Amino acid sequence: xxxxxxxxxxxxxxxxxxxxxxxxxxxxxxxxxxxxxxxxxxxxxxxxxxxxxxxxxxxxxxxxxxxxxxxxxxxxxxxxxxxxxxxxxxxxxxxxxxxxxxxxxxxxxxxxxxxxxxxxxxxxxxxxxxxxxxxxxxxxxxxxxxxxxxxxxxxxxxxxxxxxxxxxxxxxxxxxxxxxxxxxxxxxxxxxxxxxxxxxxxxxxxxxxxxxxxxxxxxxxxxxxxxxxxxxxxxxxxxxxxxxxxxxxxxxxxxxxxxxxxxxxxxxxxx
Amino acid sequence: xxxxxxxxxxxxxxxxxxxxxxxxxxxxxxxxxxxxxxxxxxxxxxxxxxxxxxxxxxxxxxxxxxxxxxxxxxxxxxxxxxxxxxxxxxxxxxxxxxxxxxxxxxxxxxxxxxxxxxxxxxxxxxxxxxxxxxxxxxxxxxxxxxxxxxxxxxxxxxxxxxxxxxxxxxxxxxxxxxxxxxxxxxxxxxxxxxxxxxxxxxxxxxxxxxxxxxxxxxxxxxxxxxxxxxxxxxxxxxxxxxxxxxxxxxxxxxxxxxxxxxxxxxxxxxxxxxxxxxxxxxxxxxxxxxxxxxxxxxxxxxxxxxxxxxxxxxxxxxxxxxxxxxxxxxxxxxxxxxxxxxxxxxxxxxxxxxxxxxxxxxxxxxxxxxxxxxxxxxx
Numbered sequence: 001x002x003x004x005x006x007x008x009x010x011x012x013x014x015x016x017x018x019x020x021x022x023x024x025x026x027x028x029x030x031x032x033x034x035x036x037x038x039x040x041x042x043x044x045x046x047x048x049x050x051x052x053x054x055x056x057x058x059x060x061x062x063x064x065x066x067x068x069x070x071x072x073x074x075x076x077x078x079x080x081x082x083x084x085x086x087x088x089x090x091x092x093x094x095x096x097x098x099x100x101x102x103x104x105x106x107x108x109x110x111x112x113x114x115x116x117x118x119x120x121x122x123x124x125x126x127x128x129x130x131x132x133x134x135x136x137x138x139x140x141x142x143x144x145x146x147x148x149x150x151x152x153x154x155x156x157x158x159x160x161x162x163x164x165x166x167x168x169x170x171x172x173x174x175x176x177x178x179x180x181x182x183x184x185x186x187x188x189x190x191x192x193x194x195x196x197x198x199x200x201x202x203x204x205x206x207x208x209x210x211x212x213x214x215x216x217x218x219x220x221x222x223x224x225x226x227x228x229x230x231x232x233x234x235x236x237x238x239x240x241x242x243x244x245x246x247x248x249x250x251x252x253x254x255x256x257x258x259x260x261x262x263x264x265x266x267x268x269x270x271x
Numbered sequence: 272x273x274x275x276x277x278x279x280x281x282x283x284x285x286x287x288x289x290x291x292x293x294x295x296x297x298x299x300x301x302x303x304x305x306x307x308x309x310x311x312x313x314x315x316x317x318x319x320x321x322x323x324x325x326x327x328x329x330x331x332x333x334x335x336x337x338x339x340x341x342x343x344x345x346x347x348x349x350x351x352x353x354x355x356x357x358x359x360x361x362x363x364x365x366x367x368x369x370x371x372x373x374x375x376x377x378x379x380x381x382x383x384x385x386x387x388x389x390x391x392x393x394x395x396x397x398x399x400x401x402x403x404x405x406x407x408x409x410x411x412x413x414x415x416x417x418x419x420x421x422x423x424x425x426x427x428x429x430x431x432x433x434x435x436x437x438x439x440x441x442x443x444x445x446x447x448x449x450x451x452x453x454x455x456x457x458x459x460x461x462x463x464x465x466x467x468x469x470x471x472x473x474x475x476x477x478x479x480x481x482x483x484x485x486x487x488x489x490x491x492x493x494x495x496x497x498x499x500x501x502x503x504x505x506x507x508x509x510x511x512x513x514x515x516x517x518x519x520x521x522x523x524x525x526x527x528x529x530x531x532x533x534x535x536x537x538x539x540x541x542x543x544x545x546x547x548x549x550x551x552x553x554x555x556x557x558x559x560x561x562x563x564x565x566x567x568x569x570x571x572x573x574x575x576x577x578x579x580x581x582x583x584x585x586x587x588x589x590x591x592x593x594x595x596x597x598x599x600x601x602x603x604x605x606x607x608x609x610x611x612x613x614x615x616x617x618x619x620x621x622x623x624x625x626x627x628x629x630x631x632x633x634x635x636x637x638x639x640x641x642x643x644x645x646x647x648x649x650x
Contacts, residue, residue, distance in 0.1 A: 072566055072647040099646070100568030110563040114279030115272070127568045 017084060019180045019212030020046040020069050025078035027064055027235075038064050040235040042078070048179065051206040051213040051225060056232035062216040063184060065232075069214065070102055070182045071095040083179055100127055103173030103211070105183035109165040111157040111172075117144070118153040121172045143175035144168075146201055163194040170198055174205055181205065183215040187222060199225045273580030276553060287549040291589020291626060292596065294542025298535050298622050299597035300604075305531035306618075307610040309518040311450035314611075315378060316514055318447065319359070320390045321480035322489040323496065324513045326506045331520055336361050338475035339505050347481055350499055352492035354484040357386040360461055361477035362468045363453060367433040370419045375454035377413065379434075381464025388480050394458065397443040401460040407432075409441040412448040413455025434467055451527060535625075542629045546585055550578060550637035558644050566646035574641050582634030586626045593626070594619055 027039040038061040046052050054062045067073040069082055071090065080087045085098050103124075111120045121140045144150040147167035157165055166189050173181055181202065187195035199222040205211050206227075215226075223229060224243065231239040277284050325347060327337030344356050360381030365374040382388075384402050389395040397408055406429075411421045420441060423430045429440040439459075447456045465471055483492045489509050497507045508516065522528035554561070561574050601612045 067647040070566070096568050096570060099566060104563075104566050106563070108559065110559045112272070112276075112557075112560050114275040119275075123564070124567060 018045050018047050018081075019050075019083055020044060020214060021079070021081040022065075022069060023079045025065075025068065025075070025080060027061070027068065027073075027076050038235050039068075042235065042237065044230065044237070046180075046212045046214055048212050049206050049210045050227045051203055051215070052228045052230060053223065053226040054214060054216045054230050054232065055218065056238075060232040061235040062232055066182045066184055066214065066216060070104065071098040101178055101180065103176070103178035103181040105170055105173045105181065105186045107185040107188050109157070109162075109169040109189075111165055111168060113157050116154050116156055117149065117160070117168050120157070120168060121175050124172045124175050139175055140171075143171040146174070146204075147171045148197070162189045163191065166190055167194070167198065170201065174201075174209075174211075177209050177211070179211055181211050181213045181215075183213065183217075185217055185219075186215065187217065187219045192221060195219060195221060273577045274584055276557065276577070277581050277584060280553070283549055283553065287546060287585050288589045288592065290545030290549070291542055291585055291630065292593040294538050294545065294629065295590055295593025295622055295626055296596050296600065297538030297541065298625060299594065299618070300600060301531045301534035301538060302618055302622070303597070303601055303612045303614070304604070304610070305522070305527065306615070307605075307612045308451045308527055308531075309521050310611055310613070311448065312452050312521050313514040313517050314447060314450055315380065315456055316510060316517075318380075318389055318391055318394060319480055319510070320388050320482060321510050322483045323353075323481040323493050324508050324510055325476075325479035325481065325496070325500070326508065326513065327477075328502070328504065328506045330506060330516075331524075336477045338471070338477060339479070341474050341476050341479075343500055343505050344476070344479045346500060347479065347496050350492065350495050352483050352487040352495060354482045354487075355387070356479055356481040357383050357388055358461065358476040359478040359480050360464045360468070360471060362464065362471065364435045364467060366413075366417070366455075366457070368417050368420050369431060369433070375414060375417060377410075377434075378450075378453040378456045379407075379464060379467060380456065380458050381461045381468075382458060384460050388482065391445065394445045397445070400442045401458070401463065403440075403442065405437070405439040405463055405466065406442040406459070407434075407439050407463070408443045408445055408458040410447045410455040410457065411444040412446050414449045417455070437467060439463070439467070451521065451525070539625060539629050542626065543633050546582065546630050546633035547636055549585070550581060550634055551640060553581065554578060554637050554640045558640070561641060561644035562646050562648055565644060571641065574644065575638050578638050578641065579631060579634045582630040582637075583627070586623075586630035589630075590623050590626050594622070 022045070023043045025039050025042040026037065028035050028037045030036055038059075042061070042065065044052075044065070054065060056062055064073070068075060068080055068087075071082060071085075071087055075087050082098050083101050085094065087095070087098070090098065112123070115123070118140055121143055122136065125136050125139065141150060141153070144153055147170055149164060149167050149171060152160065152164065152168075157168070160168065166186065170186060173183075183202065186202070187198055190198060202213055202215070203225045206213050226243050229241040229243065230237055231241075277287075325339060325343055327339045329337035341358055344358055347353055348356055362379050362381070364377055364379050366377045367374050382398075384398045386398070387395070389398070394408065400406055401408065409417075409421070409424060409432075411425070413421070420430050420432060421444060424441045424444050429442050431438050431440055445458070449455055459467065461473075465473060481496075483489050493507050493509055500507065522532075564574065565571070598614065601614060604610065605612045
């Protein structure tokens with residue numbers, strides 16, 4: 001039942017266009033003398049089922065990309081379409097609707113301390129009410145099983161280790177089989193083995209369920225799991241490396257180097 | 272989720288409930304003592320079995336009742352449903368004990384000694400003693416310095432006291448108690464009353480007490496009387512209505528009402544401050560989690576609902592120990608002061624409504640911090 005549900009979702013994801021389309025995005029924090037532009041003509045496209053790593057030094061704009069693409073922050077300039085929704089003119093209600101279709105994984109797990117593991121994950125399903133999932137308990141069990149936490153369903157977060165909490169947070173992000181997952185350093189708090197397990201899980205989600213994954217990371221141990229690695233610096237994409245055959249293109253026309261990298265990596269998908 | 276969050280931090284929950292309970296006790300005590308004090312102002316009315324009271328339109332309280340024509344009694348007796356009636360004279364006088372230079376302000380009631388309108392057998396059985404000129408029945412619970420006078424009267428002696436420069440005799444005792452308006456009460460015949468208060472006229476009455484016929488509805492009869500008697504000099508009220516009127520007058524026109532109402536407001540704001548601190552700290556502690564919920568697609572309204580749920584639960588759960596403790600304190604205070612501190616059914620409803628308002632108001636202020644839960648800050 002669960003597998004069929006996930007297959008259906010994967011099929012549905014494949015039918016739609018790119019999960020993320022962003023072009024000429026600019027973003028500035030502050031104003032006047034203190035204004036700081038963190039994104040400069042940023043472009044990216046992430047297809048369904050694709051896992052893209054976003055890397056670069058701190059302050060280069062990676063997290064801002066996640067917040068803009070995730071409809072957590074209003075777009076100032078440029079174009080972003082997330083899961084088919086144009087965010088340029090999206091009001092608060094529309095942005096909330098987009099967020100509901102995204103699985104977020106944060107560096108800090110942010111689990112509700114008063115809720116059990118099962119209830120924390122259930123919150124990700126409850127937000128979809130009144131379109132409640134008929135098999136809510138099964139979905140939660142399956143998500144917990146995927147992250148190896150099925151035996152901890154009734155535990156409170158305070159009784160879990162940091163790695164376990166992060167795995168629960170991941171289960172919460174994936175339980176509704178979102179077509180897009182945005183992750184910020186999901187392996188930062190994990191040791192090598194657990195980090196590997198989490199990345200494999202996300203990779204599996206991308207391939208098995210057709211979810212698009214955009215992950216900010218500094219963890220060089222997980223590069224092999226990515227379909228594409230996008231490096232940023234000073235608000236721009238400075239390098240794109242395709243590790244496997246991509247299902248869609250990623251490009252940035254702001255630098256010659258980017259175009260050269262894309263031509264080298266994705267010749268068949270050049271515009 | 273609100274309940275789960277409250278329950279998760281047990282110490283904070285206990286402190287919050289204690290805070291709400293203390294605020295409720297404060298409010299209950301202020302209302303209880305104020306109500307008891309105002310009740311003493313109308314305690315003399317409870318001596319009478321009247322269903323309807325006719326008063327001057329200038330009436331303010333028992334001691335300031337004004338006068339209305341005595342003939343209104345006879346007109347009222349002709350109204351269908353009125354069974355009997357009597358004139359009541361009311362005046363305040365300074366009583367001086369022969370053993371002391373100190374004086375007491377005593378409320379004197381002048382009645383027909385044949386009046387069958389006293390609810391207390393202790394008084395009704397002694398009314399015949401008032402047929403003697405300058406004889407009084409005296410309230411043994413009158414504030415000092417009348418201890419020696421009462422002790423002698425208890426021994427069956429007629430005890431002389433000086434009232435407004437005239438010597439009268441206490442020929443019997445009854446128990447009523449002091450009030451906010453007077454140190455005690457005395458009952459005289461209408462003839463003695465007019466001697467003590469020579470400015471009063473026999474043609475005028477402070478009040479007229481009426482009893483309705485068995486089975487008759489007092490309000491219906493009162494309405495009939497209103498149609499007969501001129502409103503220009505007669506106000507027609509049911510006895511309880513008159514008592515409420517006096518109490519309301521005391522509340523509006525004496526410092527007592529202001530002081531205790533202020534106390535109620537202080538209790539309200541103490542509760543507000545405690546609940547606000549608890550809810551605000553709770554919201555602050557959960558900001559990252561609230562921001563995460565917003566990122567997941569939960570609306571701001573949902574988060575408001577969580578905080579208001581917590582506020583509602585604190586109000587409901589804190590009210591229970593608050594009212595239970597108040598019952599105990601009412602009993603203790605009543606036993607210690609002889610104040611009749613009652614808990615009318617309307618008071619718990621009022622305090623519960625105030626508690627809900629207090630907690631929801633606190634919650635509303637605390638939710639301002641929710642705006643700080645920016646989902647973009649979660650990353």
